[in-house]
Amino acid sequence: MASSLLTIIEPVNKPVSADPGDGLGRLRDNHGRVISDLRVSVTDRCNYRCVYCRTGTDGAQYSELPIDDYLRIIRVFVSLGIDKIRLTGGEPLLRKGLVDLVGEVAALRPAFADDPAAKLDIALTTNGHLLEDLAAPLHDAGLNRITISMDAVDPDIFARITRVPGSYERVLRGVRASQAAGLGPIKINAVLLRGFNEDQIEAFAKFSREENVIVRFIEFMPLEEDRTWTPETVVPMDEIIGRLNAFRPLVALPPNHASETARRFTFDDGLGEIGIIAPVSNPFCGHCSRVRLTSDGKVRTCLFSQSDHDLVGLMRRGATDEDMSAWIRAVVMRKEARHHIGEPGFLKPSRSMVHIGG
Ligand code: SAM
Numbered sequence: 349m350a351s352s353l354l355t356i357i358e359p360v361n362k363p364v365s366a367d368p369g370d371g372l373g374r375l376r377d378n379h380g381r382v383i384s385d386l387r388v389s390v391t392d393r394c395n396y397r398c399v400y401c402r403t404g405t406d407g408a409q410y411s412e413l414p415i416d417d418y419l420r421i422i423r424v425f426v427s428l429g430i431d432k433i434r435l436t437g438g439e440p441l442l443r444k445g446l447v448d449l450v451g452e453v454a455a456l457r458p459a460f461a462d463d464p465a466a467k468l469d470i471a472l473t474t475n476g477h478l479l480e481d482l483a484a485p486l487h488d489a490g491l492n493r494i495t496i497s498m499d500a501v502d503p504d505i506f507a508r509i510t511r512v513p514g515s516y517e518r519v520l521r522g523v524r525a526s527q528a529a530g531l532g533p534i535k536i537n538a539v540l541l542r543g544f545n546e547d548q549i550e551a552f553a554k555f556s557r558e559e560n561v562i563v564r565f566i567e568f569m570p571l572e573e574d575r576t577w578t579p580e581t582v583v584p585m586d587e588i589i590g591r592l593n594a595f596r597p598l599v600a601l602p603p604n605h606a607s608e609t610a611r612r613f614t615f616d617d618g619l620g621e622i623g624i625i626a627p628v629s630n631p632f633c634g635h636c637s638r639v640r641l642t643s644d645g646k647v648r649t650c651l652f653s654q655s656d657h658d659l660v661g662l663m664r665r666g667a668t669d670e671d672m673s674a675w676i677r678a679v680v681m682r683k684e685a686r687h688h689i690g691e692p693g694f695l696k697p698s699r700s701m702v703h704i705g706g
Contacts, residue, residue, distance in 0.1 A: 374429030374460050375676070377649075377683035381636060385432040385607070386425045388418055389643040389705025390446060392438040396475050397511040398499070400541050401701050403573045410438075411644035413660060415445040419452050421641060421659060424672045431458040432469040436705045438643060441478040447485045454490025471495065473537070473706060477515050479522025487529040494526050495535040495564075500548050501555045509544055523559065534561045535623070540583035541568050549588060550595045557620035564610050564623035570689060571651060571701040579690060585611070585626035592622060607637040633686035640705050647676065648704060649683035652697055 375383040391412050394402065422433060433453055440446055450470060458466050471493040472486065479496065486494075496519065500506040503516035526534050536555070540546050549565070556563040565588050570577035592598050592613070601612035601621070609632050610623030633650075640648040645660025657679045662672060688694045697704070 372677065375425075375680055378681045379683070379685055381683070382429070383637055383639055383680050383683070384430060385434070385638045386422065386430045387434045387436055387638060387640045387705055388422060389437050389641065389703075390415075390418060390435055390440050390449070391443045392643040392703045392705075393442050394437060394439040394475070394702050395442060395477055395512065396439065396515075398539075399509055399511065399544065400539055400568055400572055400576065412443070413643065413645050415443075415449050417645065417660065417663065418641070419449060420663070420669075421645070421672070422453055423456060424669050425639075425676065426456050426468065427459050427669070428673055428676060429458075429460045431461070431466075432471070434471040434473060436473040438702055438705070439475055439477070440472060441474050441482055447482070447489045450486055450491050451489040467492075469493070473497065474522075475510070475515075476519035476522035477512070480518065480525045483522065483525040483529040483531060487526075487531050491531065493535070494531045495537055496523055496526070497537045497539075498523075499538050499541075500545050501551045502548065505545055505548060509541070523561065527560070532560070533621075536561050536563045537566055538563060539566045539568055540588065542581045542583055546583045546587075549591045553592055553595050553615070553620060553622065556622060557615070562621040562623060564625055566625045567628040569627055569651070569701075570694075570696045571704065573700040573702070577696075579628075582628050584629040585624050586629070588624055589613075598622070607635045627687070628689050631686060631689075633684075636683075639680060639683070642699070642703065642705055647679055649680060650687060651701075651704060652687040652689070653684060654695060654697060656699075 377383060391410070393410050435446070435450070437443070453468065453470055456468055458468055470491050472491055473495045474497070476496040476498065498506070498519055499509045506516040507513045523534060523536070526532070538545070538548070538552055552563045555561070567584065568577060568582050589598065597616040598613040599616055601614055603612065610625045613622045614620060641659070642648060642656060645658070646656030647659050648656055659672065659675070662675055667675070
């Protein structure tokens with residue numbers, strides 16, 4: 349049976365053994381990149397309708413796997429060298445069983461660490477609407493880090509973008525509950541969208557300094573359900589840096605690690621931290637270390653992939669963990685060299701961010 353499963357996708361340039369720990373070493377792609385970071389979408393439901401992500405209506409079909417299936421898939425990826433797991437969605441806090449899943453993942457050990465006491469790095473991305481009551485249980489279950497998406501620090505602009513009135517104060521309480529629970533340093537992700545929130549840049553700088561959080565500005569990418577993206581809607585990195593420097597002089601900080609996606613800064617008095625993630629104006633594909641699992645069990649090797657790879661289908665047909673490992677190695681070999689946003693012929697993926705898992 350293994351052989352028929354393994355011919356579904358042929359490896360590009362390496363024979364693939366069906367033996368995990370088969371001497372092939374850590375998961376890597378055909379461009380020499382080590383793949384260490386798995387993003388798992390645990391639901392594609394969301395309680396927000398952000399203007400840059402979703403349509404205003406809720407006609408979509410949702411698709412989730414049982415929690416145990418995510419756990420099995422994560423375990424297989426970890427056996428191949430994945431040592432960083434980010435749980436995301438949709439909105440992951442909507443998913444029943446999330447705290448237990450974090451606990452189960454926290455019990456796994458990285459497969460290729462020299463230190464036998466090494467642990468996985470477990471992170472979560474959330475909109476924070478349901479976070480106040482969940483921050484401490486998630487931390488206690490083993491969550492290491494949290495990223496909270498907030499696209500404004502003005503409650504009216506926040507409501508205009510999320511299309512959910514009254515949520516800003518809840519998210520702020522979620523940020524503070526996360527600090528209190530020991531999940532700091534907390535990252536706040538803000539997607540900047542021309543005409544909606546570029547006037548929030550300076551207010552976010554103040555927020556970083558006052559709340560002791562890392563604010564990361566993200567360029568808007570063409571991954572929305574509606575067709576709203578144009579190059580003009582992107583607020584590019586240079587403009588963000590210019591505005592921040594006018595607010596208060598910026599000082600560059602070194603990257604935290606080799607596959608860091610953010611350009612990091614503090615201000616001249618050392619207070620506050622800003623990251624700028626610029627996949628459109630300054631792509632960082634060359635050191636991308638990520639793969640994604642969609643909520644319906646498909647592997648995506650790039651946010652902008654034109655196709656998914658049906659891992660759960662393989663599982664449902666009775667694949668062993670070894671079959672899954674070999675299949676994953678072959679799929680990851682085909683990871684795209686880079687995205688082509690802004691180039692002639694660029695094709696937007698058919699799935700939006702809420703379905704891919706951000
Ligand atoms: N619901 C969670 C949240 O709000 O953080 C997790 C899923 S959400 C899809 C993950 C991240 O993707 C959020 O920070 C969101 O702002 C970002 N995002 C969604 N669509 C995007 C786009 N078209 N371009 C850039 N970032 C986007």
